Amino acid sequence: MAVLTLSPQSRPIWPPRLCQRGGSGNLLLTRPLKTRKFGSLEIFEEAKVLELNAQVRDVDTNTLQLSKGLLDKILSKTVIVVPCKDEDLAIIRGVISAVPASCLVLLVSNSKRGHDGQYKQELEIAKAFSSNGKRVLYIHQKDARAASAFQASGLPEVLNHAGGSIRNGKGEGMLLGIAVAAAFCPDQHYIGFVDADNLNPGSVTEYCAAFAAGFAMSAMSASPEAEHSMVRLKWASKPKERSNGRFEFVTEGRCSRIVNSWLNKLFAPGFTDTPFITTGNAGEHAMTMGLAVKLRMAAGYAIEPFHFVDMLARGHLVTPEGTQAHARLCPNTLPSLDKPVRVVQIRTLNPHYHRASDDEHIRRMWAAGLGSIYHGLAPYRSVAGSDECALLKLSRDMHDFAATHDGLDQSSGELPRPRVYPALENMDLQVFREVLGPSLGFGSVRSAGLETWSY
Numbered sequence: 001m002a003v004l005t006l007s008p009q010s011r012p013i014w015p016p017r018l019c020q021r022g023g024s025g026n027l028l029l030t031r032p033l034k035t036r037k038f039g040s041l042e043i044f045e046e047a048k049v050l051e052l053n054a055q056v057r058d059v060d061t062n063t064l065q066l067s068k069g070l071l072d073k074i075l076s077k078t079v080i081v082v083p084c085k086d087e088d089l090a091i092i093r094g095v096i097s098a099v100p101a102s103c104l105v106l107l108v109s110n111s112k113r114g115h116d117g118q119y120k121q122e123l124e125i126a127k128a129f130s131s132n133g134k135r136v137l138y139i140h141q142k143d144a145r146a147a148s149a150f151q152a153s154g155l156p157e158v159l160n161h162a163g164g165s166i167r168n169g170k171g172e173g174m175l176l177g178i179a180v181a182a183a184f185c186p187d188q189h190y191i192g193f194v195d196a197d198n199l200n201p202g203s204v205t206e207y208c209a210a211f212a213a214g215f216a217m218s219a220m221s222a223s224p225e226a227e228h229s230m231v232r233l234k235w236a237s238k239p240k241e242r243s244n245g246r247f248e249f250v251t252e253g254r255c256s257r258i259v260n261s262w263l264n265k266l267f268a269p270g271f272t273d274t275p276f277i278t279t280g281n282a283g284e285h286a287m288t289m290g291l292a293v294k295l296r297m298a299a300g301y302a303i304e305p306f307h308f309v310d311m312l313a314r315g316h317l318v319t320p321e322g323t324q325a326h327a328r329l330c331p332n333t334l335p336s337l338d339k340p341v342r343v344v345q346i347r348t349l350n351p352h353y354h355r356a357s358d359d360e361h362i363r364r365m366w367a368a369g370l371g372s373i374y375h376g377l378a379p380y381r382s383v384a385g386s387d388e389c390a391l392l393k394l395s396r397d398m399h400d401f402a403a404t405h406d407g408l409d410q411s412s413g414e415l416p417r418p419r420v421y422p423a424l425e426n427m428d429l430q431v432f433r434e435v436l437g438p439s440l441g442f443g444s445v446r447s448a449g450l451e452t453w454s455y
């Protein structure tokens with residue numbers, strides 16, 4: 001039984017050639033044909049990167065060809081946020097160096113500060129890039145002015161307590177990154193996220209190109225102003241060193257395997273052979289700034305799976321009062337998303353090498369992801385109706401799975417309930433800019449050449 005009302009489609013969406021003859025450096029991808037639509041949310045089947053640096057040529061109708069010029073144009077409007085917590089300095093340097101020069105980089109660090117911390121060395125790296133012409137901004141998650149800026153501009157939820165500092169967590173770092181980008185970089189239309197522990201810099205270059213490809217694909221069928229877009233990446237494989245010294249190239253991570261399987265039960269229960277959702281935990285993802293400030297974000301590592309929950313709720317289950325049958329489910333406080341949302345999933349050519357995590361970290365991460373789905377959809381499963389009954393069953397099954405795999409919260413006996421932050425659009429960005437400006441300006445805006453920008 002389908003969990004939600006679907007209008008799955010199979011139609012050609014994009015023209016095969018989006019570039020001029022004679023060029024090179026183009027990106028070739030498979031053309032996604034199947035989409036699943038839930039009200040104003042449309043999710044596309046995974047597109048695969050076929051060639052990274054192709055000569056322009058005739059391609060068949062199942063292949064998309066995107067010009068380097070088009071991708072560069074999009075990247076020049078993109079902020080790449082690099083969340084970082086005490087990663088190896090050489091790796092951080094590699095990541096920043098691999099972000100295309102046309103992007104603006106924003107390092108959001110929660111690394112240790114003080115005389116024995118490495119943050120000051122991260123600053124030196126960022127400044128060195130800036131002095132060589134690369135636009136690199138940086139901010140520390142525990143920056144006192146950043147906390148004051150959130151407090152003063154109307155988002156105190158992100159602080160430990162009134163007057164305290166910004167909470168720890170990757171999600172919180174990303175939230176700070178979005179707020180800084182929205183407040184100080186109004187000319188940037190897109191925001192992407194790339195982990196600082198990417199051991200292979202070449203992957204990062206491809207991730208950024210794939211973000212741009214996803215936006216280009218989205219913009220082909222509707223103007224960028226008419227819709228929100230999100231691009232989520234699935235890497236080709238993750239190399240795991242085994243005890244015999246050999247590498248195994250696994251195609252799905254330990255956490256993704258679990259979270260994707262439940263998202264598929266929710267969004268695409270009929271797709272048993274080829275899973276439709278492959279990017280539930282896409283650490284590397286990007287979106288239009290308009291969407292980034294509208295979505296509610298979950299704390300820590302629940303942030304990526306929760307995107308799907310908020311987009312589903314506010315694109316399908318929550319509708320403006322009285323316009324659809326589902327309006328009765330609308331919790332008063334949640335506005336529906338104002339434009340259609342397209343989610344493009346892209347599988348890269350490069351493998352993803354990163355710092356290895358232990359089993360306990362993985363367990364906490366999938367439990368947080370499932371918890372964000374379980375609790376995020378809770379308001380919609382208590383009303384009679386076929387969708388809601390199916391949601392209830394899904395939730396029960398998810399709970400049972402977590403119970404047998406040590407995923408329940410010890411104290412509540414439930415899946416962990418994520419902290420969910422209000423959308424950033426509720427903040428007063430002008431106030432945020434005024435409070436944070438002096439701190440950001442001294443350390444990094446000037447070194448990134450931002451004082452000449454209009455903000």
Ligand code: GDD
Binds near residue numbers: 173
């Ligand atoms: N600013 C900031 N603040 N960054 C942080 C924090 C924090 O409190 N905690 C972690 N980070 C940074 C790390 O330094 C790293 O660059 C990135 O966030 C991801 O953290 P990892 O600890 O490496 O996460 P992971 O590899 O287990 O999981 C990644 O992949 C998952 C999908 O497999 C993350 O990107 C997950 O969000 C993703 O779901």
Ligand code: MG
Binds near residue numbers: 197354355
């Ligand atoms: Mg990692």
